[in-house]
Amino acid sequence: MKWIDLLHRWTGGIIGLVLGLLGLTGAILAFKTWWLAWLPGAGDxxxxxxxxxxxxxxxxxxxxxGPPQSILFPTHDFGLARLxxxxxxxxxxxxxxxxxxEWGGKWDRVELWLFDFHHHLxxxxxxxxxxxxxxxxxxxxVVTGAILWWRLRKTFKFxxxxxxLSRPAIVTHHRDIGVVFAPLLFLSMATGMLMVLKPITNALFVPGQGGDALSAPFVPPKVEGGALSPDLDWAAMFTAARARYPGAEIxxxxxxxxxxxxxxxxxRQPPEWLPNGRTLVWFRPENGALVDTxxxxxxxxxxxxxxxxxxxHAGxxxxxxxxxxxxxxxLVLAMLGSFAVWTFWFKRPRPRPTRRARPVTVAAE
Incomplete structure (x- = not known):
């Protein structure tokens, strides 16, 4: 159990701040549409x-x-399109x-650089x-913390x-609040990890298949398009997409x-959870003819x-x-991570002074 405690404390002291910042930015981004509501038309x-x-x-x-690279249409909770x-x-x-x-780069909008930090550091x-x-x-x-908490579960206080702000109080709080939120912390970090570390994701979701098994179904058809026409019949294209997938949100x-x-x-079809869906339709850029779905x-x-x-992961x-x-x-991850770093580097217990052994006097015979 001692090595688990050492591993938990040392790694927490080293990367706790990164985890805390990821947790804080994630909590802020979860309510992005709320704090962007001041933009004109956002509530439409x-x-x-x-x-x-x-x-x-x-x-x-x-x-x-000129034409944008893409247009993301408004959602039910955010009435603006993003170009x-x-x-x-x-x-x-x-x-x-x-x-x-408008913005010229990610540093011009707080939601953009927060997203970039949370996803790419x-x-x-x-x-x-x-x-x-x-x-x-x-x-x-989460796993080692739960193991360490089990020994002291009788002292639990929520x-x-x-x-x-003493070290013993912070350590006790860290242990108890951590086990309360352990299921949510495990889920949020597991989903975040699986979205990024593809070897683990492939082994879990498409075992035994190639490394591109998750992305292969979404590869565009091998059809070469022409030049983009300025007179495309967008109404016909949207109608064709809806005819293939009735009830889908474009x-x-x-x-x-x-x-x-x-x-x-x-x-996005009704059963899909992804906000932007993964149902795809391709059209020729020169005449708007449907190519594949x-x-x-x-x-x-x-x-x-x-x-x-x-x-x-994103709520x-x-x-x-x-x-x-x-x-x-x-927010709990932000608190746990920041307190872990603080107690490890600035509130570490001072080593007890070693007592010198008194010389033993041997009486002469």
Whole structure:
């Protein structure tokens, strides 16, 4: 048990701050649509009828600076469309097409750099991998913490905050609040880790298959498209997509980023948990002819289970109660991580002074 305690304390003291910051940023991002509600049009009701979608995409195509790379349509809880303009630039537009906010890079919008830190630690793909490894270590914290708590379970007391800021009080609080939130912490870190560390994800969701088994069903068809036409019949394209998938919500339209690419439309069918869905439809950019589709609901159970990771991790399913639960786990993780670092590096117990042995006097005979 001693080595478990040493492992838990030392690793917590080293990476606890990173885990804490990931938890804090995750809790803030869970309510992103709430604190963006001040933007004009953010509270507007979502319109998914064909004329409204056509009006939005036509306005986006005619926006200053040329057509966007993609347009993400409003949701039921956020009434603005998001335009991606390339090189980190973008804009929010209301459903009439009016631009209400613009940015030239991620540092211009707090929600963008918070997202980048939470997912990539500001270091791109390498940072994403590091974050996944940190989440994996966080899972070990939950397991070893529960083992260490079991020995002292009779002393359990539930407190949201330490009784005092002394090391013994913080350690006791850390142990007790950690075991209360252990299931939520385990779930949030497991889902975060599985979204990033693909070898583990593949072994769990598509065992025995190739490394690209999760992404292969979503690869675009091998069809070369022509030049993007400025006179596409978007109404016919949306109607064709809806005819293939009745009742689906049209979430995203991506334009070709290189010559020969296709227009991709992303839909969310009613059973899908992903906010933007993974049902895909491709069209030719020169005339809007439908090329191919991918029905995520017809894919293997492992792929559909993998698609549930992000909604669970980000509180995008389950309503306000699950959102509050995910945010609470993030705040608790922030508290546990920061207190762990503080007590390890600044509140460590002082070593007891060693007593010198008194010389033994031997009486002469």
């Amino acid at each position: 009701a979502q319109h998914q009828d064909i004329p409204a979608l056509v009006a939005q995409i036509n306005a986006a195509m005619a926006a200053p600076g 991606s303009l390339g090189e980190g630039a973008g804009a929010y537009a209301d459903q009439s097409g009016r631009i209400v906010a 500001f270091f791109g793909d390498a940072g994403e991998t590091v974050a996944g490894i940190v989440a994996l270590i966080g899972l070990l914290f 407190r949201l905050f330490p009784k005092r 979430r995203l339209v991506s334009l070709p980023r290189k010559p020969g690419g296709l227009i991709q439309m992303r839909l 991918r029905n995520v609901q017809a894919m293997p159970a492992g792929i559909r289970a993998y698609n549930a990771l992000y909604p669970l 995008k399913v389950g309503g306000i109660l699950w959102k509050l639960a995910i945010a609470a786990s993030g």
